[in-house]
Amino acid sequence: xxxxxxxxVQKCLxxxxxxxxxxxxxxxSQILEESLRESPQPQPRVTVEACGKFxxxxxxxxxQDAPCMAVCPTAAIQRHSESDPVLISRDKCIGCxxxxxxxxxxxxxxxxxxxAVVKCDLCIERTQVGQPPACVTACPTGxxxxxxxxxxxxxxxxxxxxxxxxxxxxx
Amino acid sequence: MxxxxxxxxxxxxxxxxxxxxxxxxxxxGIDIPTLCYHPALGPYGACRLCVVEVTKSKWTWLATACDxxxxxxxxxxxxxxxxxxxxxxxxxxxxxxxxxxxxxxxxAEKLGVTKPRFKCRDDIGNCILCGLCVxxxxxxxxxxxxxFANRGHKRIVTTPLHKKADKCIGCxxxxxxCPTGHVKxxxxxxxxxxxxxxxxxxxxxxxxxxxxxIPAKQFKVISDKLEGIELKRICxxxxxxxxxxxxxxxxxxxxx
Numbered sequence: 001x002x003x004x005x006x007x008x009v010q011k012c013l014x015x016x017x018x019x020x021x022x023x024x025x026x027x028x029s030q031i032l033e034e035s036l037r038e039s040p041q042p043q044p045r046v047t048v049e050a051c052g053k054f055x056x057x058x059x060x061x062x063x064q065d066a067p068c069m070a071v072c073p074t075a076a077i078q079r080h081s082e083s084d085p086v087l088i089s090r091d092k093c094i095g096c097x098x099x100x101x102x103x104x105x106x107x108x109x110x111x112x113x114x115x116a117v118v119k120c121d122l123c124i125e126r127t128q129v130g131q132p133p134a135c136v137t138a139c140p141t142g143x144x145x146x147x148x149x150x151x152x153x154x155x156x157x158x159x160x161x162x163x164x165x166x167x168x169x170x171x
Numbered sequence: 172m173x174x175x176x177x178x179x180x181x182x183x184x185x186x187x188x189x190x191x192x193x194x195x196x197x198x199x200g201i202d203i204p205t206l207c208y209h210p211a212l213g214p215y216g217a218c219r220l221c222v223v224e225v226t227k228s229k230w231t232w233l234a235t236a237c238d239x240x241x242x243x244x245x246x247x248x249x250x251x252x253x254x255x256x257x258x259x260x261x262x263x264x265x266x267x268x269x270x271x272x273x274x275x276x277x278x279a280e281k282l283g284v285t286k287p288r289f290k291c292r293d294d295i296g297n298c299i300l301c302g303l304c305v306x307x308x309x310x311x312x313x314x315x316x317x318x319f320a321n322r323g324h325k326r327i328v329t330t331p332l333h334k335k336a337d338k339c340i341g342c343x344x345x346x347x348x349c350p351t352g353h354v355k356x357x358x359x360x361x362x363x364x365x366x367x368x369x370x371x372x373x374x375x376x377x378x379x380x381x382x383x384x385i386p387a388k389q390f391k392v393i394s395d396k397l398e399g400i401e402l403k404r405i406c407x408x409x410x411x412x413x414x415x416x417x418x419x420x421x422x423x424x425x426x427x
Binding site: 009010052054055056058071075076092094097100101102114115 | 209211307312313343344347385390393403408409411412418419423
C-alpha cells in the first residue's frame with residue numbers, strides 16, 4: 001500500500017478528537033450541529049482504546065492479505081489494486097458480521113441500524129482530492145500521521161542513525 | 172464486451188451487453204423503487220415495483236427492471252402514467268398482504284397508496300414473499316435453512332416440514348435483509364432465539380469478558396471458511412483491547 005495511517009503511540013492523549021472527526025466526515029451533512037439530528041446517527045470508524053495509562057486509536061490496518069475480504073460471502077469487501085484501501089460496498093453488504101469475526105484487530109463494527117458493517121476507508125473521498133484523512137487533520141498532538149509506507153523505514157533509519165551518533169558523542 | 176446504446180428517461184448511455192436495466196438506471200441517479208432486489212443477489216422479480224416501460228422499435232411493453240437484461244437498443248421510461256399505475260397496483264397488493272408493516276408506509280405513500288382496496292390479511296404476519304431471506308440463506312450463506320412452502324395464497328416462508336430449523340447457523344442475515352421486519356430474533360444470554368424459524372442457538376462466550384457474542388455454529392462456518400487462519404475466541408471489543416495491550420508491551424515495557 002502506498003500510504004497508511006501511522007500512529008505515534010507516545011503522543012496520543014486519548015482525547016478522542018479523531019473519533020469525532022471521523023464520525024463527522026462520514027455523516028450526511030458533514031456539519032457538526034446538524035449531524036446530531038441525523039438518522040441514523042453518525043458513527044466513527046476509529047476507536048480510541050485505552051489500556052492502563054496507554055491509549056491508541058484502532059482503525060482498519062488495510063491488511064495485504066485481508067481476512068475480512070476472504071470471508072465476505074457477497075464479495076462486498078474489495079480492493080481495486082494493491083495500493084488501494086480495502087473498502088466495503090454499502091449496497092452489497094448484508095450485515096452478516098463474518099468480517100467482524102475474522103478481523104484480528106476488532107476494527108470493524110455493525111452500523112447503528114444493524115444492516116451493514118462499517119470500517120475505516122482511509123477517507124477515500126478526501127484523499128482523492130489531496131486532503132489527508134479526517135482523523136489526521138483533527139489530531140491535536142500530531143500523533144496520527146498519513147505517511148508513505150516506504151518513508152516509514154527511511155524515517156526509522158534516520159532516528160537510529162541519530163541515536164548512534166548521540167551515543168558516540170557522549171563517549 | 173460489446174457496448175449497446177440505450178435511452179433511459181431521455182438520457183442516452185452506452186452499456187455493456189447483459190447489464191441489468193435497474194443497475195444502469197440507478198447509476199444514472201434514476202430512482203426505481205424495489206423491495207425484493209439486492210445487488211449481492213441475482214435478478215428475481217417478485218415485488219413488481221420496479222416495472223418500467225420498454226420500447227423497441229414499434230413495440231412498447233411493461234417489464235420489471237431488475238430482471239431486464241439490455242441486449243439490444245431499448246428505450247426505457249420510468250415515469251409514464253402506465254408505470255405509475257402498475258406500481259401502485261403492485262404496492263396495493265403488497266399492502267393488502269402485510270397491512271401492518273410500518274417500514275413500507277413511506278414507500279406506499281410515495282406511490283400513492285394509503286389504504287388498499289383489497290381485503291387485508293392478518294394471518295401471515297408481515298411477510299410479503301420477497302424471497303430475500305430464502306435467497307440469502309441459500310445463495311450467499313450457503314445453508315438453506317428456510318424455503319418457500321405451499322402454493323398460491325397459502326405460500327409462506329418456513330423451515331423444512333415446519334419443524335425447528337436445525338440447519339440455521341444464527342447469522343441473522345434474514346433479519347437484516349427483511350424489508351418488513353417480519354423475521355425476528357432475540358439474543359437472550361447464552362442463546363440466540365430465531366423466533367420466526369423456531370431455532371435456539373447456543374452462543375459462544377468471549378474467553379476474556381465472558382459475554383456471549385456469536386452463535387457456535389456461525390463461528391464454525393467462519394473458521395472453516397478461513398482455512399489456515401486461526402480465529403481467536405474473543406469478542407471484537409476485547410480484541411481491540413488486546414491489540415492495544417500488545418502494542419503497550421511492545422512500546423512501553425520494552426523502552427522502560
